Amino acid sequence: MAQRTPLKNILNASQFLLGLSPMDGITDAAFRLTQTQIAKPNLIFTEFVSAEGLAHNAVKLYDTLLFSPQERPIIGQLFGKDPQSFYTAAVILCHLGFDGIDINFGCPAKTVTQHGSGAALIAQPQLAGDIINSVKTAIDDFATNKVSINSLKLKPKVIEAINRNLQYSQHQTKIIPTLSVKTRLGIEADVSRQWIPFLLNFNLDFLTLHGRTLKQGYAGLADWQAISRAGKLAKSAGVYFFGNGDIDSSQKALEYSQKYHIPGILIGRAAMGNPWVFTGKQANFTEKYQAMLLHAQNFLKIFPHRRFDPLRRHFLLYVSGHPRAKALRQEIVQLTSIEQLCSLEEKILNC
Numbered sequence: 001m002a003q004r005t006p007l008k009n010i011l012n013a014s015q016f017l018l019g020l021s022p023m024d025g026i027t028d029a030a031f032r033l034t035q036t037q038i039a040k041p042n043l044i045f046t047e048f049v050s051a052e053g054l055a056h057n058a059v060k061l062y063d064t065l066l067f068s069p070q071e072r073p074i075i076g077q078l079f080g081k082d083p084q085s086f087y088t089a090a091v092i093l094c095h096l097g098f099d100g101i102d103i104n105f106g107c108p109a110k111t112v113t114q115h116g117s118g119a120a121l122i123a124q125p126q127l128a129g130d131i132i133n134s135v136k137t138a139i140d141d142f143a144t145n146k147v148s149i150n151s152l153k154l155k156p157k158v159i160e161a162i163n164r165n166l167q168y169s170q171h172q173t174k175i176i177p178t179l180s181v182k183t184r185l186g187i188e189a190d191v192s193r194q195w196i197p198f199l200l201n202f203n204l205d206f207l208t209l210h211g212r213t214l215k216q217g218y219a220g221l222a223d224w225q226a227i228s229r230a231g232k233l234a235k236s237a238g239v240y241f242f243g244n245g246d247i248d249s250s251q252k253a254l255e256y257s258q259k260y261h262i263p264g265i266l267i268g269r270a271a272m273g274n275p276w277v278f279t280g281k282q283a284n285f286t287e288k289y290q291a292m293l294l295h296a297q298n299f300l301k302i303f304p305h306r307r308f309d310p311l312r313r314h315f316l317l318y319v320s321g322h323p324r325a326k327a328l329r330q331e332i333v334q335l336t337s338i339e340q341l342c343s344l345e346e347k348i349l350n351c
């Protein structure tokens with residue numbers, strides 16, 4: 001028997017939710033597990049994953065879709081531009097047991113937008129609508145047993161990766177995920193007055209708006225007046241809404257939620273090197289060092305085949321504000337093992 005994800009009830013029941021925003025190259029399974037162990041957000045997203053890649057048996061992408069049971073509710077995010085690939089990818093995410101499937105209409109990276117994916121889809125509402133409908137149909141077909149992972153005729157190496165992911169997540173009972181979209185205000189200019197009502201026609205479970213245009217990238221400030229306006233529209237449509245952009249503390253999140261009448265907030269960049277951003281705690285460098293160790297241990301356990309290098313970026317952020325940050329940074333950019341990280345303990349703690 002398929003059950004609706006508990007996330008649906010959480011959205012229905014909750015006034016204020018604080019979630020971890022998806023970040024490509026950052027919010028991998030090790031980051032998310034560490035975040036969960038230190039200060040669990042109300043909901044968590046994977047990094048975005050290519051729908052076309054999943055539909056074409058790209059086995060590497062299954063690392064991005066790894067999640068542990070502690071992370072729930074966990075939402076898998078897809079990007080791309082081909083509705084048929086979104087259908088296949090959504091069935092895969094359903095089978096993997098995600099609590100939600102989120103569609104990315106907000107990524108500003110050239111590698112994504114020049115192919116017509118991410119935020120470029122704001123200029124293609126017809127195609128964007130086809131993509132949403134495709135994911136919706138996939139969820140419905142999965143719930144009613146019209147489609148299953150076997151119908152997709154995936155390659156044996158992909159089935160192997162799926163089974164490994166299922167073992168890691170311990171997912172067994174079939175659940176029906178939520179459907180959501182994460183987007184921006186527009187491409188060149190703010191078109192949210194038309195774009196948000198358009199998206200709200202699709203009976204989404206929730207919608208996230210980052211208050212910048214594609215052109216802005218991450219420059220300037222997020223426009224919280226525009227976010228507030230969109231939040232009002234979502235409320236009228238009965239759709240849960242997350243505002244996003246420049247929130248760097250749980251206090252600010254609550255303040256903005258009240259000031260701009262937004263039920264939910266997502267935090268992205270401020271969680272890098274600071275998992276306590278979800279609790280308001282000011283961690284000291286002993287706690288930060290312990291978090292670095294935990295992050296490294298999780299990374300090595302989850303990705304034993306990977307190089308240590310991607311962790312350096314996180315460690316640089318953990319030590320920001322340290323009195324000896326400059327000297328520490330010089331050592332961190334050369335770290336290749338957990339033993340070398342341990343050799344920095346005294347320097348990090350003595351501050």
Ligand SMILES: Cc1cc2nc3c(=O)[nH]c(=O)nc-3n(C[C@H](O)[C@H](O)[C@H](O)COP(=O)(O)O)c2cc1C
Nearest residue numbers: 021022023024047048182210245246247267268269
């Ligand atoms: C390194 C990086 C990677 C990102 N990757 C994604 C992504 O995969 N999917 C997505 O929807 N947004 C992505 N974003 C955008 C963030 O989720 C968020 O919308 C944005 O950073 C604004 O929120 P913030 O000010 O709290 O960071 C990314 C942002 C950064 C900085």
